[in-house]
Every structure is written in structure tokens, then in C-alpha cells.
Amino acid sequence: MNAQIPLLASTTVHDRRNLPLWVVLAFSAGAVNAAALAACQRFVSHVTGTVTRVGADYGSAYLLLDYAAVLGAFVVGAMSSFWMLDGRRLRGKAPFVGLPLAPMFVAALGRFGAFGPFGKTVETPGDFLMLGLLAFAMGLQNASVASTSGMIVRTTHMTGPLTDLSIALGAYLSTAAPADLRERARAGIVLRGAKILAFIAGALVASIAATRLEYLTFLIPAGFVAVAAYVLSSVVEYETQGVVAT
Numbered sequence: 001m002n003a004q005i006p007l008l009a010s011t012t013v014h015d016r017r018n019l020p021l022w023v024v025l026a027f028s029a030g031a032v033n034a035a036a037l038a039a040c041q042r043f044v045s046h047v048t049g050t051v052t053r054v055g056a057d058y059g060s061a062y063l064l065l066d067y068a069a070v071l072g073a074f075v076v077g078a079m080s081s082f083w084m085l086d087g088r089r090l091r092g093k094a095p096f097v098g099l100p101l102a103p104m105f106v107a108a109l110g111r112f113g114a115f116g117p118f119g120k121t122v123e124t125p126g127d128f129l130m131l132g133l134l135a136f137a138m139g140l141q142n143a144s145v146a147s148t149s150g151m152i153v154r155t156t157h158m159t160g161p162l163t164d165l166s167i168a169l170g171a172y173l174s175t176a177a178p179a180d181l182r183e184r185a186r187a188g189i190v191l192r193g194a195k196i197l198a199f200i201a202g203a204l205v206a207s208i209a210a211t212r213l214e215y216l217t218f219l220i221p222a223g224f225v226a227v228a229a230y231v232l233s234s235v236v237e238y239e240t241q242g243v244v245a246t
Helices: 019-040 047-056 061-084 086-090 101-111 125-148 159-173 179-240
Strands: none
Touching: 019 125, 019 179, 047 061, 061 125, 101 125, 101 179, 159 179
């Protein structure tokens, strides 16, 4: 069993046959963020903002600890990706990707009143429990995709992809760039551009759905992630058997 990281070869990461996988995951992340914003006026994958709140809310120990817990949930989710993917692979077991579970739990708990009325601001421990579950899911998804792609692909936040897209555009438009560099830049433009558009589309769909479905909106990204998780685990298992897609 090959224990080398990343799980996917770089050629596989940029393979157009795998582009729909990254697009679906970015769509689901955008949907989760928009649904969380509609539910409690907070984003869940905006780690920079959460870290800022930990410092800015120094006057309220309650809020400081709660936001620190949400940040911790993201970290634990990211750590869990190793145990579910690389850790299992190193033990000769098939990878397990449990990405859809947290959004499904949020939908079910919210539907039965665990988080209070939909649309209010973050005020109670139940609100932070919801943010924690979703942050765990985003950390798990982001790290799972990053580890399988050799840190090339991330799907839950857009600062990095937009930066990478801008760099790729600069390389592609440079007259001094050699042909192979411009070709790699073109592949990067397609990958990052598609992810950004998918993230926006997911946010749009979830924002519209939230006006009718409320907490059940989280079932939309859960469904998309369930399909993507199955495909991702299948691709990883295929790759680790020593067969690289071309």
C-alpha cells in the first residue's frame, strides 16, 4: 500500500474529469455559509473573521470562549480528515469521508427546535453548537480536499483560490511565460474560477431556499456533499491502488 502524501497525483487534481467534484464541494460550502448566515447572522468557514472575534470580544468572556470553541471545532474537523483518509489508508483500510453528517445533524436539530427561531443572532449555547457543528464540517471538508490534492485545492473559503486565480491570470497573460507555464496557468484558471463561481451559486441557492425551508436548507449541501464524499473516497481508493488517472 502506497503511503505517500498527497493521495492524488497533481495531474489527477487538474484532470477535467475531477473538476465537477471540486465544483460540487465548493457549491456545498457556499450553501452552508449562506444558510448559516440566514440562520444566525454568522459565517462558519470564515476563519479569519472568527479569529478576529476571539480577540475583539475580549470584554465578554462568554463570547470569547464560544468563538474559541467554534474555532476549535474547525481545527478538530481538519484533524479528523487525517484519521478518516490518510490514517485509514496507512492501516490498509478504505478511506471514510463523513462530510455530510454535520449539516444533516444541524438540519434535524434545527427542525426540532434545538437552535431556537431561524434567523436570530447568535445569543445562546445552542447557536454556538450549530456553528460548531458546521465549522467542524467545513474544517473536515477543507482538510480532506487539501490533503488529497497535495494542498492544491481548497473548497470552503475563497481568499486562497482568488489569490491563486490572480497569479494564474498574470502568468497566462505574460508574454514572457513559456508555453508549459501558460498551460499550467490555464488549468489553474479553470479550476479556481469554477470553484469561485460554484461557491457563489451555492450561496445563492441556499439564500433563496432559506426563506422557505429554514433549517432544512442544510439538507441541500448535505445531499451534494454526500455524493461528492462518495466520489472522493472512490477516487482516493482508486489512486492508492497504484492506478493514476490520465
